[in-house]
Amino acid sequence: MASPIDFYFDFSSPYAYFASTQIEALATECNRTVHWRPILLGPIFKVSGSGPLTNLPMKGNYARRDFARTAQLFGIPYNQPQPFPIHTINAARATLFLQQQGDDKATPFIQRLFKAYFAEGKNISELDTVLELAGQMGIDPDKLAAGIAQENIKELLKTEVNNAIDRGVFGTPFMIIDDEPFWGFDRFDHIRKWLKRQAS
Amino acid sequence: MASPIDFYFDFSSPYAYFASTQIEALATECNRTVHWRPILLGPIFKVSGSGPLTNLPMKGNYARRDFARTAQLFGIPYNQPQPFPIHTINAARATLFLQQQGDDKATPFIQRLFKAYFAEGKNISELDTVLELAGQMGIDPDKLAAGIAQENIKELLKTEVNNAIDRGVFGTPFMIIDDEPFWGFDRFDHIRKWLKRQAS
Numbered sequence: 305m306a307s308p309i310d311f312y313f314d315f316s317s318p319y320a321y322f323a324s325t326q327i328e329a330l331a332t333e334c335n336r337t338v339h340w341r342p343i344l345l346g347p348i349f350k351v352s353g354s355g356p357l358t359n360l361p362m363k364g365n366y367a368r369r370d371f372a373r374t375a376q377l378f379g380i381p382y383n384q385p386q387p388f389p390i391h392t393i394n395a396a397r398a399t400l401f402l403q404q405q406g407d408d409k410a411t412p413f414i415q416r417l418f419k420a421y422f423a424e425g426k427n428i429s430e431l432d433t434v435l436e437l438a439g440q441m442g443i444d445p446d447k448l449a450a451g452i453a454q455e456n457i458k459e460l461l462k463t464e465v466n467n468a469i470d471r472g473v474f475g476t477p478f479m480i481i482d483d484e485p486f487w488g489f490d491r492f493d494h495i496r497k498w499l500k501r502q503a504s
Numbered sequence: 505m506a507s508p509i510d511f512y513f514d515f516s517s518p519y520a521y522f523a524s525t526q527i528e529a530l531a532t533e534c535n536r537t538v539h540w541r542p543i544l545l546g547p548i549f550k551v552s553g554s555g556p557l558t559n560l561p562m563k564g565n566y567a568r569r570d571f572a573r574t575a576q577l578f579g580i581p582y583n584q585p586q587p588f589p590i591h592t593i594n595a596a597r598a599t600l601f602l603q604q605q606g607d608d609k610a611t612p613f614i615q616r617l618f619k620a621y622f623a624e625g626k627n628i629s630e631l632d633t634v635l636e637l638a639g640q641m642g643i644d645p646d647k648l649a650a651g652i653a654q655e656n657i658k659e660l661l662k663t664e665v666n667n668a669i670d671r672g673v674f675g676t677p678f679m680i681i682d683d684e685p686f687w688g689f690d691r692f693d694h695i696r697k698w699l700k701r702q703a704s
Contacts, residue, residue, distance in 0.1 A: 353561050354560075361674075362669075363552065363554075366674065373694070472562060474566065497577040498573065
């Protein structure tokens, strides 16, 4: 099988949420797997000189409208969360810990966190919320809390963020396939076209 | 027939060029016409605090790659122009003048200018180039030069830019359909889906 799709995401990114609902189907369609890679946009924006979409003059209003409309057009449950954006360091570390443990609930847990924030109004920046959602899925909350606090997990997240910056990741969702970079939920169709060309 | 699609573009925007090759087909498909509205991104970027994509850290490299790849995937002739970006005030004024005259070559001339810049390496920031291309299409270059220099045309372009800012246009291509805003060539599919929902 060909190399996995590197799927970079910040849990606070609406377009990453939309992509998270469809990336596995896209990968299957292309005979690939998905490497789910949580990162933090905060440190990346410091390098790129950008900021959260909704804070940008003019773009902010449009973005809010586009979030809701995109969700509607693609049939994805969505309620503009408050607060927005949020810190996602707990959620990202939790994900990395579960992946490191080889826990097969890691991916469903990512999808659960996204949905909790973007469809159910749960503030996943809070550690308690992350642990509660984990518990509901049969993931041991105490073990997860200990994992989130581990130094090696904290370091791993930093490494992942730096690695993403080195690879040119400046926003999410960001997909890298065989070194080819694609930014945005609206590049899914480009990925399909591109893979078809590669195959022919 | 329903109201036209307002199609805002800057002649220096690659994604506006891509959109310019397909907007008439999209409009026909949706039983609409196109109101081609040249604007200048320079004054808009002053309001939005943004700048040309290729000048932005990290995003610039990606953008250049995405321009070429998008053109390839959609079968649109493209050669990354140098210089880039350029001043498009002559081209924009020329277009407005032809439209004001009711010249039915106005739209083909817009498409000709886009192609000259993005596929043929012609620098359409130069007045001589604009006039030469006009002449080749049977548009009187002397009349056009006089039109470009008219005070009312200069004012019209300013009004159009301010009007675009008032309507929230912060980049191009920007399509407004019945007051619904869509930004980017990658929103063409969203427009299709959105219009289908409106009709049902």
